[in-house]
Amino acid sequence: MEESTCYHCGDHCGEKPLRFQNKSFCCNGCKTVFEIFNENDLTCYYDLQDSPGAVPKEIEGKYDFLSQDKIIDKLTEFRSDSIEIATLYIPHIHCSSCIWILENLNKLNHNISDSVVNFGKKTVRVTYNNENSSLKEVVLLLSAIGYEPYISLDDFKSGEKHINRSLIYKLGVAGFGFGNIMFLSFPEYFEVNEFWLEQYKHMFRWIMFVLSIPVVFYSAQDYFSSAFKGLKARILNIDVPIALGISVLFLRSSIEIAFDIGSGFFDSLAGLVFFLLLGKFFQQKTYDFLSFERDYKSYFPIAITKVNKKGKEVSIQVYDIKKGDRLLIRNEELIPVDGILISGRGKIDYSFVTGESQTVTKSSGDKLFAGGKQTNGIIELEALKSVEQSYLTQLWSNDVFNKEKEDGFTSITDTISKHFTLTILSIAFIATTYWLLTDVSKAMNVFTAVLIIACPCAIALSAPFTFGNLLRIFGKLKFYVKNASVIERLAQINTIVFDKTGTLTANKASQAIYEGEALNAREALILKNTLRGSNHPLSRTLYDILEANDIVTLDTFTEHVGKGIEAKHDNIALKIGSASFVGSETTPNNLNTTVHISSNDLYKGKYTFYNRYRKGVAKLFNQLKAHFDLVVLSGDNEGERDNLKKLLPGKTKLIFNQKPEDKLDYIKYHQSEGANVMMVGDGLNDAGALAQSEVGIAISDDINVFSPACDAILDASKLKFLYQYLRASKGAIKIIKWSFALSFIYNIVGLYFAVTGQLAPVVAAILMPLSSISIVVFTTVCTNILGRRLK
Amino acid sequence: MSVIYIVLTVSVIVGVGFFIVFLMAVKSGQYDDSYTPSVRILFEDELVKEKSKQSIKSKTD
Incomplete structure (x- = not known):
């Protein structure tokens, strides 16, 4: 039978696909979803996109907590007697x-009256009737069709989520003012001393004045407050000359029209504010679907099942867990607190925490750490600590999580603005003094003109447009940067620290090397067939690595939990498993995971598992080594040291057995020695280091799943291009410096008009937009060239 | 000659009118999600078409 892909989810169906209506399905779950859609005339779902679905997961009992009134209250944004709305x-x-399909939910459940998807944020806002239905029912319906919502502790914040739209409003006001003032100021530029114009120009001017008021006092208010803050902190940031320019423009223009001296500079004023806000808007580009602010709360469930003293199961909120509570963790549920396993077989996936996806088997009496995900049936555990005090969550009490990285970072614009502001002020005073001595009537005119023309619009726009554009180019290349300041910090990095597991190593496949007596063909055949029957992760890995063999039916097959497998076929009895199970005499003095094999009770050899490193890691390190100090920090034992040494350039520092706090302290120490550190990590155990470093980059195999709080998220397949991204960031700084040079030329031309006292409004009206627009064009073209080189 | 007052008033009213429409659009959340509507607009027809297709299919089955 030919390989076919699942009609619903697109996965390979394996050897025996399920058939239904001439379509293949990989599993019952997918088939059921198709049946649901089929019954409700919703199969158009499959016409829009091939195999769009996901396999529905087992969720029995998982959402029981959604019947609790308190929890519904927190999760819904609107609640009345008959209607509830939840996002x-x-x-x-x-x-x-x-x-x-999500907007046609009402066809599947008539109690849902409306559902609206926000694609960017990956949310659906469901309105439903809560008399006949409930939040739980909606969630179960979504899960049943493969769209399981993710409800985490993070959602457990009451209060409306506030959307800040003020920048759009400000931009709108400034644009409105700019356009209308333009219309009104044009006649005076072209028709000088025309009769009718002389009659009406006063009215025109006063309308312009009125239009400019909201532009100055509403749209531009951020510049004033920022300049004020800067001055208070004794920093001459770029907003100081901008605020100065705007106020001088407004005051001089108002005085000019009040005393009928001239037409004022209202058009330049509104244009200036409009362009500045446009730059801000451009830089604000964010990735809605990514969150850079996640802490453990985004991973943890809201509620958990507790077994109370009478042996009854009740749902309790995670924060209410106390020491000594007995908790029930179902398949696919996250362990919220440190605890001791009481009953059940624990197979814990710690990939959220460490990035390592190999599950760990735990048996009764073992200690379990918070953050692991149970992947095998139900377990019961006794809580040892409360949620905030657990091993992992403790990390978040560190101060580093309350600090904004932007604070204390002097951007390139701020550095230049300090010198710029001082230069402009001295030019203004020198010119004024000169005119005071020669022609007093012109002195004030010159003073204000210098401040107006020198208003550093072009300088202020260089960085937002360069970084904003690069941000978008990076985004297309699957490198999602939080904001423009991160690119600037990227350009100053001199030390790069990598996490090992999940960052340098690929998440799924590992390598196994066989040592010992070679297996003969028949033994190899039986080995492969034995592994086929086992679901143990190591068996699956080994099975995938071994060469394909014929399928034979084994005579006997027994799996000993926690030990190994025994199988028999044609008088060969194979034992596969731990050293003691197989009967190996050699004491294993090895830190790596091994699987031993014996045939007819004769020890044959062992497979040793090594991490498999991502493609291009060695090449990346070789590119980086000339420019950066490289460190690998790993939470694992030293088993991989030799392997890593072979792979990475000699001067790379390798440090093992690092706890989450150790990683953070390591980075802190190097920063105190003057290093600018970039941390590349992936799991929650790197969260502290990511927050402490100048730039924290989270590596992610699938950007839709969660990654810890960081400054940038890099798709794992693009890790090998890291050096190119770093080089591009440095290039961006160069572009900004060039555009500074360009805007100085404009300023010199403008200053010539200003100090000689001949700055007419029309000159300002031409020069200011011209400089802004040419800077925008220059930076955009340059960053695009930079971006093309990246591809 | 006073026609200029009328023209000015009209132009300002038109301008302010558009401005108010813009503010309403922002307030109603139109600028919050600029992608989904572009997909949604293409859906309406498919439901109808799909239904007729479905009925044909069930006849032939």
């Missing part, structure tokens, strides 16, 4: 089919 985050939303 749910659904990570699977990825194509137009998703939008279509």
